[in-house]
Amino acid sequence: MQFSGEKLTLKRVFNYIFGLYLITLGVAFSIKSCLGSAPVSSIPYAINLIWLVEIGVATFIFHTMLVGIEWFLLKNDFKKKHFLQVFVGVLFGVFTSISVSLLGFIPMANSVAAGLLMTMLAVFFIALGLFFYVPANIIPLSVEGVTQAIAIVTDKPFSTVKVYLDVCIVSTALILSWGFLGQLGSVGIGTIIGALLIGTTVKYIHKIHGRLTGNHVDLKKM
Template identity: 25%
Template sequence: MLYDKDEGVVDTGNKVRRWITYVAGIYVLTLGLSLAIRAGIGISPQSSLTRTMTLVFPGLTQGNFNLILEIIMLVLTFLVWPRAFKPAHLLSIIPALVLALLLDFNLAVTSWIHIGPYPAKVVLLVFADAMLALGLFLMIRANLVLMPIDLFVNTIQRKTGWKWGNIKTVFDCTLLALSASIGLALLGAPHFIREGTIINAILVGQYVRLYFFLFKRYSTRTAVSPG
């Protein structure tokens, strides 16, 4: 999904188990996103844009805007490479809808969290990023449907041959620029883009790599243990 498929991590077995893992991953990911928002010191590029839009149009939730963004990405995926677009890609809207619903649910569940001391905010963000990365790891392991945003980035990579990481970086920077521009134009200042945005960009990838390493190490020990 977000990293090269690894035979030592990706589950290719029972589909029921994989779907359970996938949905669990979405839930953990949205919980991590919600906690990162509650930390209040900056969030990921994608979340900063959708969160900013809730200030511009307060009648819609962040889950609503996240789903809108995913639909836009699905349309762009088709426009970038119509011949490579398959009817099955439309199924990516289903997990995007589940993610939107769970995001709004977890934002409601965590609405009571208000942290004052700055060090505590940093600790909460670090923990939130660990949760977010765990959700990503579970979704990668399930090896099922790509979210529209990931499908868009993958399509660009396949069509151009550019490195996936470089495309994702440009994509994230574009979302940040949109978030900042909308904040400046309509709200007087950028919102939700702070030091936590940089922390998120650094930690999430490292956490996912750590989970890959730990899972493979655990699997190896289990495979060689007697009985």
């Protein structure tokens, strides 16, 4: 069976599902850190707090907007399968619930040191998950879809664009939260650390993988 011009192998499917799960494990650690949400969740949480839109609906709206931006950037290169990015969020939500449940035995961070440890674990698992699932080239989450689109249009590395986009998302969430609520909302030091380090961590995982295996992984393939 062909998908995106490549044979849909068991390895591709495994890397895709495993990568998505690792990202949700990172999100679960970010929740445990008590230092702010993961960057990708910051705008939906801001929408939830400001307009009292249910978080699931806010997430759907956010992902739909990102797919629209991706469509605008790629124009004729935008593929019909990319519309499905919005609905991949449902699978992502299920995996997030599972990950949070599996980490139920870990207490919420009660100190800054513990919170920072949880944050760094979140950064690592999210970055590792991106490295696994994005190159599988099945259907990315809309945030990664937009990252790929910007990387293609600007001819910049995926990891570099990831940092810029995460910082942009977190900055927008901060502006919305402060402008409408006079507070930081779901954005904390952990959110900012994630925005700055997730893309950079992907870059180093990519480099280490290349040196160990001699293989180049295309993070812009879509």
